[in-house]
Amino acid sequence: MNKENSEVKASEPINSEVKAGEPTTSAAAAAVAATTEAVAAANPLRDPRDKRIPRVAGPCVLVLFGVTGDLARKKLLPAIYDLANRGLLPPGFSLVGFARRDWKDQDFAELTHAAVKEHARTPFREEVWKQLSEGIFFCPGEFTDDGAFDALAMMLKEIDETRGTGGNYGFYLSVPPKFFPLVVQQLKRTNLADAPPGSWRRVVIEKPFGHDLKSAQELNTITSAVFPESSVFRIDHYLGKETVQNILALRFANNLFEPIWNRGYVDHVQITMAEDIGIGGRAGYFDGIGAARDVIQNHLLQLLALVGMEDPTSFGSDSLRREKEKVLKAVRLPSDLSLSTARGRYGPGWQGGDPVVGYTQEEGIQPDSITETYAAIKLEIANRRWAGVPFYLRTGKRLGRRVTEVAVVFQRAPHLPFSKDDTEILGQNALVIRVQPDEGITVRFGSKVPGTAMEVRDVSMDFAYGESFMESSPEAYERLLLDVLIGDPPLFPHQREVELSWQILDPIEEFWASQGPPEEYPAGTWGPKSADELMARDGRVWRRL
Ligand code: BG6
Numbered sequence: 001m002n003k004e005n006s007e008v009k010a011s012e013p014i015n016s017e018v019k020a021g022e023p024t025t026s027a028a029a030a031a032v033a034a035t036t037e038a039v040a041a042a043n044p045l046r047d048p049r050d051k052r053i054p055r056v057a058g059p060c061v062l063v064l065f066g067v068t069g070d071l072a073r074k075k076l077l078p079a080i081y082d083l084a085n086r087g088l089l090p091p092g093f094s095l096v097g098f099a100r101r102d103w104k105d106q107d108f109a110e111l112t113h114a115a116v117k118e119h120a121r122t123p124f125r126e127e128v129w130k131q132l133s134e135g136i137f138f139c140p141g142e143f144t145d146d147g148a149f150d151a152l153a154m155m156l157k158e159i160d161e162t163r164g165t166g167g168n169y170g171f172y173l174s175v176p177p178k179f180f181p182l183v184v185q186q187l188k189r190t191n192l193a194d195a196p197p198g199s200w201r202r203v204v205i206e207k208p209f210g211h212d213l214k215s216a217q218e219l220n221t222i223t224s225a226v227f228p229e230s231s232v233f234r235i236d237h238y239l240g241k242e243t244v245q246n247i248l249a250l251r252f253a254n255n256l257f258e259p260i261w262n263r264g265y266v267d268h269v270q271i272t273m274a275e276d277i278g279i280g281g282r283a284g285y286f287d288g289i290g291a292a293r294d295v296i297q298n299h300l301l302q303l304l305a306l307v308g309m310e311d312p313t314s315f316g317s318d319s320l321r322r323e324k325e326k327v328l329k330a331v332r333l334p335s336d337l338s339l340s341t342a343r344g345r346y347g348p349g350w351q352g353g354d355p356v357v358g359y360t361q362e363e364g365i366q367p368d369s370i371t372e373t374y375a376a377i378k379l380e381i382a383n384r385r386w387a388g389v390p391f392y393l394r395t396g397k398r399l400g401r402r403v404t405e406v407a408v409v410f411q412r413a414p415h416l417p418f419s420k421d422d423t424e425i426l427g428q429n430a431l432v433i434r435v436q437p438d439e440g441i442t443v444r445f446g447s448k449v450p451g452t453a454m455e456v457r458d459v460s461m462d463f464a465y466g467e468s469f470m471e472s473s474p475e476a477y478e479r480l481l482l483d484v485l486i487g488d489p490p491l492f493p494h495q496r497e498v499e500l501s502w503q504i505l506d507p508i509e510e511f512w513a514s515q516g517p518p519e520e521y522p523a524g525t526w527g528p529k530s531a532d533e534l535m536a537r538d539g540r541v542w543r544r545l
Contacts, residue, residue: 057083057485059090059166060200061159063152065143065183066174067097067108070281071206075237076174077112078119079477084132085122086474088482092163094135098152100142108138121475135163143179149186156192167199170484174206176285181222188226195231204233204484207298211289212509213502220495233484234498238299239491240476240483242465243435247306247406248315250433250441257431258311260410262385267428269391270407270543271303273435274399276351278523279373283364291395292343292375292505292512300393301328301501302493303406303435308381308391317490321497328500330383337511339537342519342530343372346398349523356398356523372518373397376531377508378538390538394531398523403545404435422455430543439473440464 062080066072083089097108113133117124139155141148160167169192173183184203187193195201203223210216223232238244251258260266273295279286286294305324312319334340347358360367374396381391410429423446430444440463447459465473483491512518519528526542535541 054088055482055486055488056088057090057093057482058168059092059164060168060170060485061094061096061156061165062170062172062481062485063096063098063156064172064174065098065179066172067099067111067138068101069174071174073111073115074119075475075477076172076481077115078121079475079481081112081116081120081129081132082122082475082478083482085120085125085128086478089132089485091131092135092165093132094137094159094163094165095132096137096139096152096155096159098139098141098148101138101140103138103140105136105138109133109136112136121472121478135159143175143182143186146186146189149190149192153190153192167196168201170202170204172204172206172484177208177210177219180205180219184223184226193226200231200487201227202231202233202484202487203227204235206235208289208293209234209298209498210502211293212506213499216495216498216502220498224495229495230489232495233480233489233492234495235480236298236302236493237476237480238302238435239493240478240480241435242473242479243433243439244303244306245491246441247303247433251307252311261408263387263389265410266386266389267409267411268389268538268540269304269307270409271300271307271391271393271405272407272543272545273300273395273404274402274526274545275395275397276399276402276524278346278351278356278398279359279362279365281363283362287365287369287371290343290371290375291373291397292377292508295395296375296377296393297501297505298493298498300395301331301504302497304328304331304379304391304393305497307406307408308386310385315490317488317492317494320490321494325494325496325500327381327383328497328504330381330386331500331504332380332382333504333507334378334380337508340378340534341508341511342374342376342528342534343512344374344396344521344528344531345371345518346373346396346523347520349398349525351398351524358520358523368517370513370517372512374399374518374521374527374531376527376534378534379504392535392540392542394527394542396521396527400524400526401545402437405543405545406433406435407431407543408433418454418456422453425458426456427458432543438464439466 064072064076080095084093113129116129137155137159139148139152141151156169159165171187173180175183193201205223210219251261305327308327309323310326312323345359348361349356359365359373360369376392376394379391379393381389408431412428416423426446427444432442432444434440434442443461444458446456449455449457480491483489519530521528532542
């Protein structure tokens, strides 16, 4: 630690306008009042009678392994600044970077500064940055280097003494999974995983949690030998998105949708995560993993669980996770995977007016790779609510545009008392949860076309976050990092959910591995023909996005 004057006074706010602190202290009471006021001022639609206590993190250190990666630069470091800027981090909050670089604190602070400037959601404020940067430290070392971890333990002790962080540490493993065992073992060896009475230790694990059921179980054995389950936070960043959490509000805070949210009214559900980007510089990670392991096993199956589950008795982690588990357990694959799955990989094509190369021409990809960049799967849920209602999941890279949505498509009206011509172009009613971009919800339904005839066609009713709430939503990582620091687990999948998701995917991966290379689709289009054929066999089409 090479910082001068790094001591923090307990009363010093990390954000000079909004004081932060533990909700239980009197400094915190002031912080809470100030935060509430600041939030209310920022959002004129907030009800001024709303006196709920904002959730503020207590004193702690976040140790980040993998500070030089893309995730840290684009998401984690900016999210930490955004939390500080919103007054949600405590005065002594400290951030320790650990990596194999010959760096000093100052170098890591500079990296963080650049990341914040480029990617933070909230405006840059010098006074917030100044205070945050006083708590930024760097510990150089390799994961195999005992000495480096001993130095880390010493550094954390010193930070506790100078910055009042009370022995509360979060360890964020933003590193390739092959290093998890090493890091976790080092945390055990140095006693950093054991929380002395009155403090906490938590470990945050980035996906992928293994690459199949077996490896996920192995990973869990390693982690659970060191940390109790209540201290393990598995990140699925989709659960941190406002629009994803809003699925619960939509379903369970209203009486409008739930009565028709079942096989009596729903024809099918389409869950789409389309990206226009290719694999970028992530060949090392992506090749051999593929689109299904990358996002279906986690993000899309979590969306399916939220859409399909029964109402939890509360939003506490036990009941929420239990309901998600129940629905994941009820998921069934159709018997013939050649008819109910499709995969593809992008070939050369066009994106945003520019020519782009195909997957096998990307840097770092072998020409004989059989990794898919597109995957579509038809699933069923064997329970009373959903029997017979297919859930279609699709994802792909280098598709027409970036869009993630959940579309609940309803059955046609049982009888149409119109002439056939009048309803010729009428589609099926649909409720579309627009996860991103253009966050909101659309309801599609039939309406009379003005005129003398009784012609009916589809129109849309729209809810847009931008219009209704007038402030940008926090980034997923802001929410999830705060939850880790507070120790609030509902938005983190339990190991059982992870294992159930692999159980669903493993037979599909096994089937695909026995096939040849995936079908090619031109970059910038909507995926392979086999995905359209999958839908056509059921007399359906993918939604046009
Ligand atoms: C990650 C995947 O989990 O999600 C990436 O590993 C993908 O391949 C990313 O690009 C997309 O996240 P978002 O939030 O932009 O939809």
